[in-house]
Amino acid sequence: MLTSLIVGIGIIIILMLTMAGLSEITYQFFGRGKKLKLGVHSDEDYKKELDIEGGGKLLTELQNKGYHISAGCGGNATCGQCKVKLLTNMGSYSPTETPHFDSRAREETRRFLEEGKGDGYTRLSCQVSIDKDLDIYLPKSTLQVKKYTARVVKKIPLTYDKYEIRLLPFQDFDFIPGQYIQIRLPDDYAEEHYKKYSEQIRCFCNETGKEFIPYTPGIDLYRAYSIASIRKDILKFISRTASIDPRVQIENGGVPCVGPQCIKEYIQDESIWNLWVGDRIRFTGPYGHFCLKEKKHKAVFVAGGAGLAPVLALLEQWFSEGRRDEILFFLGERRFQDIPLRYISKWLKWQKEYPNFKFIPILSGAFRGDNPVDLD
CATH class of the missing domain: 3.40.50.80 (Nucleotide-binding domain of ferredoxin-NADP reductase (FNR) module)
Structure with missing residues (x-):
């Protein structure tokens, strides 16, 4: 009896080790361990070939390689900012990214994928799974985006729900008026917020037919904030808090939006609202093309x-x-x-x-x- 039990345990252990080995082999050859090539093209004949591992998302791989793609929602396909032109057929839109493209973009995608016409098509990089070599196009402005650090030097109340926050960059930062930056949110703020309010947020999502996606620890979250001045030595932006449920305002006990999932089109986060003078933050930028034309115009x-x-x-x-x-x-x-x-x-x-x-x-x-x- 004892011998049979020991033999049975041994067989189970051998099977577990075998399965683990097969899983690792599959991972290395067909999953994230698969060695692939990512070709990055841009203006002025820019081209760079990167060694990457398969199985991940294009947005993550680009960010890990130093290409700071705008992604205000943290890669959850809610903001639509991480659009990248694909020069390789990587499949059509996922259901979550389809609403971010108009009929013209969808037709260009169909023509490229089904008829092979055109020089590429656009998708959300956070929804593109890398399973083969691919080439992409990034505009020159994206290549110029870098990481910066800054310190909060002033926080001025504007109204009951808005603050003007000023940052002192540690490095020279050049931008065009109308552009924006992305501020990295400390993980603990978003995580604590979801621990405290997750059930209330879930209930509101159920009531309004929205999808509730819980916060995933370890994901870098960035939030976009437009620069509110033309000065380059001091950056100024405006932060505003808003309740996830417009029927219950914050001053009446409403739950503030924090992200990564936001019920409104803009994301309000408690971490920015609670910034203190002297805090050190990280941001990337500049982004955007909402700028004045050079020629005279109304x-x-x-x-x-x-x-x-x-x-x-x-x-x-x-x-x-x-x-x-x-x-x-x-x-x-x-x-x-x-x-x-x-x-x-x-x-x-x-x-x-x-x-x-x-x-x-x-x-x-x-x-x-x-x-x-x-x-x-």
Whole structure:
């Protein structure tokens, strides 16, 4: 009896070791251990061939190789920022990335995959699994994105739910007004937030038909913030908190959005809201092409909430360059107290000095007495 038991245990151990060995062999030859080539192409005949391992996501491999692709959602296919042009057929869209492409992009993809027409197609790099050699195209602006460190030097309250935060970069940082940076979130903030509020977030997702994806420890999370000034020695951006459930505001006990999964189109995170002066942070950038044209032109700016940040930078650039073309600035908020008073005096000053500039506040939840004309 004892002998049979020992023999049985031995057989089980041998089977487990055999399965582990086969798993490792499969991993090395067909999984992440498979040695592959990634060709990166860009403007001005740029080409670089990288040695990579198969089985991972394209976004991760590019970031690990020093190519800082914008990915505000942390690679969860919710922000749509990590689009990369593929020169190799890597399959069509996954269900989660399809909504991020319009009909024209889908038709270009179909023509390339089914008819072999065109020089490539675009996908979200966070959804591309690498199982063979491939070539991609990255614009020159992406190649210029680098990692930086900075220190928080000032935190100024603007309204009850918005702060202006200023950073002192440790390295020279060049950008064009209208661009944005991605700030790395400390893992402990997001993890603690999900431990505390995960059930409430899950319930709201179920009520609204949203997919709840729990936070995965160890994933680098970056959040995008537009630069709100033209100064390059001090970076300024605006942070705003918002409740995951618009029916229950934060001041009434609502749960703030933190990410990586966000119910709104923008991601609000407690980690940025709670930054202290003196904190050291890491960021990548610059990103984006929301910039003024060089030639003379009329302009209409529309902003609201934290989306005011890039418009602040573009307005500063407009007047610092002495432009005199017609410009309209529509600022949408709920009530007067949601308009940052810190900036109003500058806008009204510009309006008096430059007849072609008009500041037009739009209040969606105005009470009696909230009359925009009073700003004059």
